[in-house]
Amino acid sequence: MTLSRRTIIAAAGAVSMLALGTSAMAQDYPSKRITIIVPYSAGGATDILARQVADSLSQALDETVTVENRPGAGATLGTTQAAKARPDGYTLFMGQVSSHGIAPAVYKNLQYDPVADFAPIKLLMSIPNVMVVNKDSPYQSAAEFLAAAQSEGKTFGSSGVGSSIHLSGEMFKARTKADMTHVPFRGSGEAVPALLAGDVDVMFDNLPSAMPHIQSGALRALAVTTPERSDKLADVPTLDELDIPELDGFAARSWFGLLAPAGTDEAIVATLSDALDQVIVSDGFVKFADTRGAQIEGGSPEAFSDFIASELSSWKTVVDEAGVTVE
Amino acid sequence: MLENIATGFELFFTLGNLMAITAGVCLGVVVGAIPGLTATMAVALALPFTFNLDPVTGILLLVGVYKGGVFGGSITAILIRAPGTPAAACTILDGYPLAQKGQAGKALNMALYASCIADFLSNLSLIFFASLIAGLALAFGPPEYFWLICFSLTVVISISGSSLTKGLISGLLGLLTSTIGLDLVYGTQRFTFDNFNLMGGVSYIPLLIGLFALPEVIDFYVRKVAPVTVKTADKSRVTLEEFKRSLVSIIRGSFIGVIIGTIPGAGATAAAFLSYGEARRTSKSPETFGKGNIEGVAASEAGNNGVAGATLIPLLALGIPGDVVTAVILGAFMLQGLTPGPLMFQDNITIIYAIFIGIMLSSVVLLGSGKLAIRYFAKIADIPRHILLPVVLMFCVFGSYAVQSQMFDVGVMLAFGALGYVMMKIHMAAAPFLMGFILGPLFEDNLRRSFLISEDITIFFRSPICWIFIAITVLSLYVGVRRELRATRAKRDAIRAGGAR
């Protein structure tokens, strides 16, 4: 049923393209409401970012941009729907480390292809993960923690199986052969209190949710998981720069970027890419990124494609090393 | 300190802020009243409007929407048995029977009074005891949480209706339904049978709407004559005597709400049921609960609104969002460059005071806009059933779809509607099912987390909080079961006596 409709639409699209020429369609763009699909429920980090982008993008394009939440099955449901949307530039997708990094490595029977089904537009921002312990924890550095974890069992909290927080921990565990038990929660909002209360020993949390507690002194940051130090935590070392051979080249971060379904006109992608260049330097967006401890990224659609490819392969390595899969 | 409060007052008393609260509460009441559109969704929808407002105004708008939404849910729960928000599910138990007796006006007004009082008490707790009770949020680790949930599950005894064993089976079925989806710890499939739509579990709102609202629709078309149902609602009022009688339940419910609200993740629905269970347990005439006892409406609404102010306690005091709504509000704070938590009390104390003043006022605004909303919504009660029910069904479908924008959820709603209808016919209470479904994940997650954290079983007895909840769980089980058995025996004796005559 949907197939036949899609065929008709595709045919109609082909006919109109022949009649009008591709440029005419792209020139009109945008002529109606644009929707950004968010594969998480309203109120999450991805949703709030998407609403910020939608707000700025609608000013840049002079057309309404709305956010549509399609949560379920750990972001894979919404991503599948976005992959199957009509590639006319009016349905966009807020991609992130889960949909275009971790999920393809973790889920065995995924219904979308993160590369073939999407036309990347722009990498918007990235967020480091930070290795944090309770302020009362005896460990002052990642090395001290590691030494302890290799001799006795430790627990690490996460926001759920297959999250970047979980996999950063698994990556650490797999590389160092530390004895660490994963304790999953439902979202960072539940996991951070457990760390604050001392129920779990360590967490590789996303910086935004850990930041307030690092600032207030309730949590101690031992290391960041990105290759470079974060501006927000300039005195916190990266795992890579520690003198531990197993952790060389350790890189795990969360990121967000806008994509379109594959087959979207290149001119439309270019229009959106230009508009997003304006968006990411706007005051509102800079302030937004700053409050989250995020790094604004930018770059060309091609660069974003390469970035996704590298993310896919590096998470695949982690998942294989750690042996995490979801049926 | 006084100076800060004065500055806070100055910061608060602007036309914009007053308008933001009023608009927020009104929007919340309307959106909250619509099945499927929850308070969370209303807050997320209002979020973009706050981008260009100043911090206090933006936050107050969101808080207003949230509080309005929590009350709004009770309106449709009472009138058409379709809870507008999940937390209002418990209000159905006595609210809808009252509406069927032609006392919708009374039920709605009591819901409003209970909501406003609970909201006010919750706000007071937020302002005066935030730092004191914020510690509770961290005192509840997985084992403590596990026992809290065990205690909450004993409420099932109170809401089992005519047969205790059937009620318990219903609750167990709800628990079983909650295990559908990807496993929390291993990520393996449970009863999903490769269906992607089920991997995140059965959606809560379609289940809720199906279980409660749809059976009414089905029943109407199967019955011979439409039972004389909801009559003109405007005539009935809450009497002073009824209010006095319910006041204890309201205050107790408010504080149950405050405590549950402070603990991240527990939620307003559980608070409402706990409050309801307590009200019934301590009542002199527990058998009238579930058949239209005004105290039941008061208790459940006090429970869920008591949560509303208190969820802000861990957010403001510790920077921890306890649920999705507070996560959105946290997002709004951060967009404004503010970071809730201990630091905010040092750096931006005037903003906090301004927000506190606004929040206090929101209870009053809620009373006013609630009164107004009741006046208009109560007219629903006058619509003939054969016209009303097709529209109710439409709201059920739209609302189920709205949750995740999926037709699959409409199917979920219909399936649980069928189940709800069967349960209605075999006199199996649906409320325990819902209770089990809500508490199931919390029960299992915390049980398993406790085992992950410690190999040692003694973790379940590690703190005084554990022991307190173990004690009241056992007590509640003993008292509850004894009471139910005694009630059955009394009924049986009465029938024997009647048969002999």
Place this chain on the structure above:
Amino acid sequence: MSGNTTRTDAHRGRRREIVFAALTLAASVLFALIVIPTGVTTPSSVKHLPLSPAFLPYLLTIAIGLFALIHMLEAIFAPHIPGEDEDMMSGVHPRWKSRLLMLCALLLVYLLVPDRLGMLLTSVLVTVALLAIGGERRPVILLGVGITVPLLVYLFFAHVAQVPLPTGIFEDWM
């Protein structure tokens, strides 16, 4: 005479409860033996029994079976209480079978048709049909309520609440 009806009611009620309990018991056995083993994937290495994904489902199923058994014993041995269980068939509409069938058909329409026809048209169709089944004959109400209300609710959900309701064949007009 009234004593007689009470007794048959009690009989019938008792039998119904026994049937219910027996069915529940049978279902729980089936569930434990077939559905759980096929439906729950258990990883090979589980440290503690309660950590297994199948632990709670088994526990619950056993408890359900147990309570079904208790309920059955109760229904057999306890003097049953008639009266609180009104007869299932009392007060039904004379043509309840055909009405239920029509309702089910319309519910299926709500489930299957929106993707094709769009949510608005579907809800108009079903609402008008249900109004007619409910006995409404006045065209003003039939069409007035049947068209205006779905339209307003649709517009509210789609444009105020921004819920992407299926547009179906009207994809480009909405």
